[in-house]
Amino acid sequence: MIHAFSMHGVNLALDVNSGAVHVLDDVGFQVLQCYSQEGKPVHEKLEKLKEILPEQVILEAMDEIQTLIGEGSLFSADPYEDYLPQWSKKTVVKALCLHIAHDCNLRCKYCFAGTGEYLGERSLMSLEVGKKAIDFLIENSGNRRNLEVDFFGGEPLMNFDVVKEIVHYARSREKDSGKRFRFTLTTNVLLLDKEKRDFINEHMHNVVLSIDGRKEINDAMRKRVDGTGCYDRILPLAKTMVEERGHENYYVRGTFTRHNLDFGEDVLHLADEGFEQISVEPVVASADSGLDIREEDIPRACAEYERLAKAYVERRGSGRWFNFFHFMLDLEGGPCIAKRLRGCGSGTEYLAVTPEGDLYPCHQFVGQTRFRLGSVFEGLNGNPVREEFYQANVYEKPECRTCWAKFYCSGGCAANSWKFNQDIKKPYKVGCELEKKRIECALWIKSQEFAAAEGE
Amino acid sequence: MKHIKTINGKTLNRDIKEAGCGECQTSCQSACKTSCTVANQKCEKK
Ligand code: SF4
Ligand code: SF4
Numbered sequence: 001m002i003h004a005f006s007m008h009g010v011n012l013a014l015d016v017n018s019g020a021v022h023v024l025d026d027v028g029f030q031v032l033q034c035y036s037q038e039g040k041p042v043h044e045k046l047e048k049l050k051e052i053l054p055e056q057v058i059l060e061a062m063d064e065i066q067t068l069i070g071e072g073s074l075f076s077a078d079p080y081e082d083y084l085p086q087w088s089k090k091t092v093v094k095a096l097c098l099h100i101a102h103d104c105n106l107r108c109k110y111c112f113a114g115t116g117e118y119l120g121e122r123s124l125m126s127l128e129v130g131k132k133a134i135d136f137l138i139e140n141s142g143n144r145r146n147l148e149v150d151f152f153g154g155e156p157l158m159n160f161d162v163v164k165e166i167v168h169y170a171r172s173r174e175k176d177s178g179k180r181f182r183f184t185l186t187t188n189v190l191l192l193d194k195e196k197r198d199f200i201n202e203h204m205h206n207v208v209l210s211i212d213g214r215k216e217i218n219d220a221m222r223k224r225v226d227g228t229g230c231y232d233r234i235l236p237l238a239k240t241m242v243e244e245r246g247h248e249n250y251y252v253r254g255t256f257t258r259h260n261l262d263f264g265e266d267v268l269h270l271a272d273e274g275f276e277q278i279s280v281e282p283v284v285a286s287a288d289s290g291l292d293i294r295e296e297d298i299p300r301a302c303a304e305y306e307r308l309a310k311a312y313v314e315r316r317g318s319g320r321w322f323n324f325f326h327f328m329l330d331l332e333g334g335p336c337i338a339k340r341l342r343g344c345g346s347g348t349e350y351l352a353v354t355p356e357g358d359l360y361p362c363h364q365f366v367g368q369t370r371f372r373l374g375s376v377f378e379g380l381n382g383n384p385v386r387e388e389f390y391q392a393n394v395y396e397k398p399e400c401r402t403c404w405a406k407f408y409c410s411g412g413c414a415a416n417s418w419k420f421n422q423d424i425k426k427p428y429k430v431g432c433e434l435e436k437k438r439i440e441c442a443l444w445i446k447s448q449e450f451a452a453a454e455g456e
Numbered sequence: 457m458k459h460i461k462t463i464n465g466k467t468l469n470r471d472i473k474e475a476g477c478g479e480c481q482t483s484c485q486s487a488c489k490t491s492c493t494v495a496n497q498k499c500e501k502k
Contacts, residue, residue: 019468028459061459073466080472087476094478146479182481331464338476340468349478407468450463 001037002075003404004029007306007444013074014443016404020073021331023447027053031061039075080337084395087338091390092142095345096133096149097352097363100125100156100163106188106230109221110255110283110291120367124159125355130166132376133353138177140380150184151204152352152363157191160199167203184208186253188222189234192241201245209238212254213266213280221257239274247276251325254280257291261300264308271315271322279325282434284364284416293430302437309441313448329408329442340394343410347373347389361389364415388424389414397425399432408442409435 001016004024011029013022024032030053034045041062049058068074103122104111137147149170151163163185170181185200186208200207211234212218219229242250252275256263263280270278282301285292293301312324344350347361354366357376365371374381394400394411403409412435416428 015466017469018466019464020462020466021464023461023463025459031459064457064460067457068460068462071466073462076466076469079469083472083475089476091478095481144478146481148481331467334467335480336471336475336477337468339480447463 017078018076028061091349093140095350101154101159104155123355129357134170136376207250214269251277257283276322298433305437326438327442340407342393405436408439
């Protein structure tokens with residue numbers, strides 16, 4: 001299988017199974033279009049092409065295509081399916097998302113957590129639950145050494161003393177358990193005072209700072225309880241935080257909705273404000289919210305990604321470097337193929353813990369009792385729904401199986417699939433279209449960087 | 457080659473036998489967290 005496309009005047013072909021990427025001139029591209037997905041030239045198409053191109057030139061390009069097929073970097077076969085059983089072994093739990101506070105000091109309009117309380121009451125995690133969660137992770141992680149703990153909410157800074165105690169407790173258990181913890185915290189920044197920043201900078205491997213971009217965009221969504229926007233408070237605090245972290249291991253993270261399909265402006269705004277690690281992502285919201293990205297919005301959103309990709313390359317090439325999270329693609333290294341088949345690991349190696357200690361497949365499933373997987377006190381409860389998460393690799397999802405993007409997307413977001421299709425194996429179409437466009441952009445960016453490096 | 461230039465070689469299938477050690481980071485591609493998309497992750501072995 002291959003995926004051939006053009007963007008900003010560049011023709012590209014991705015060989016899906018080998019990961020090879022090729023840039024083609026117009027002749028090469030037209031000739032390639034005359035091949036079937038099995039890599040066989042289609043006679044009628046070639047005949048048609050002969051009407052507009054000299055036969056000699058067509059044969060030349062076919063020769064090159066044949067060489068690449070011979071090398072296994074075009075129309076290559078899928079060598080992975082045989083390995084599936086080996087890669088589908090039951091995995092251990094290696095990451096927990098701790099819902100430190102089901103409460104929030106903002107009332108963001110798109111909040112999937114119902115402005116903090118999820119589907120339950122407003123509540124804070126106790127230290128007892130937090131410690132149990134660490135014990136649970138140690139006990140359920142087998143031989144795995146690196147463990148991850150995300151402090152999440154609601155707003156975790158509303159219960160920061162417990163965050164600190166959990167960190168100290170986990171560290172105190174590293175030696176006896178032979179584990180190493182990595183902590184991350186996601187915050188809306190409002191309460192990020194000096195003392196908290198210092199603690200976070202000392203102990204957290206990564207920090208995610210929520211801000212949507214331009215002031216008017218941010219403030220239309222991210223409102224305080226009294227209805228006022230938070231931009232003016234959070235922007236300087238976020239800058240200070242990033243400064244104090246030495247501009248490393250952080251993300252500023254925003255959400256875009258159908259009301260700002262020109263979200264590229266928000267990304268560039270954040271870059272203009274001096275942030276270098278930026279993620280702005282489509283909202284996960286249901287159809288009745290009025291905020292969800294709809295099928296009719298896809299063309300605009302895709303055009304915006306392409307526009308952003310162009311600005312991205314220009315800036316990175318001219319001393320205004322920044323990273324846009326969804327354009328990062330490590331073609332050379334990157335995760336192994338086994339990882340690419342299953343993606344986020346929700347429900348299997350990654351679980352969320354509520355303030356009460358209940359376990360769910362991930363933060364997006366919290367409160368939906370069908371998905372309750374146990375608690376940190378009783379352990380995993382054997383809920384058969386977990387089996388569905390184990391099985392949900394890209395080969396088991398009909399849409400993904402035949403999708404060119406499967407080894408980069410890894411099968412999409414189970415929470416989105418559930419929200420829109422009540423089936424974790426049926427991906428959310430809008431999400432797919434945006435993801436595929438982002439991957440195309442990332443590949444185009446590679447072609448530009450390659451050309452720039454060659455030119456030097 | 458005249459018409460086609462390869463900018464990335466066959467990188468996906470090269471470590472197929474060693475794949476799946478499981479030490480890598482978890483990742484989430486949507487929602488408000490560390491939000492790693494999979495393809496940009498690092499492998500812990502390298
Ligand atoms: S883009 Fe959609 S169909 Fe393709 S792999 Fe991702 S979730 Fe599956
Ligand atoms: S299911 Fe979706 S929201 Fe949940 S961890 Fe995976 S990618 Fe993230």
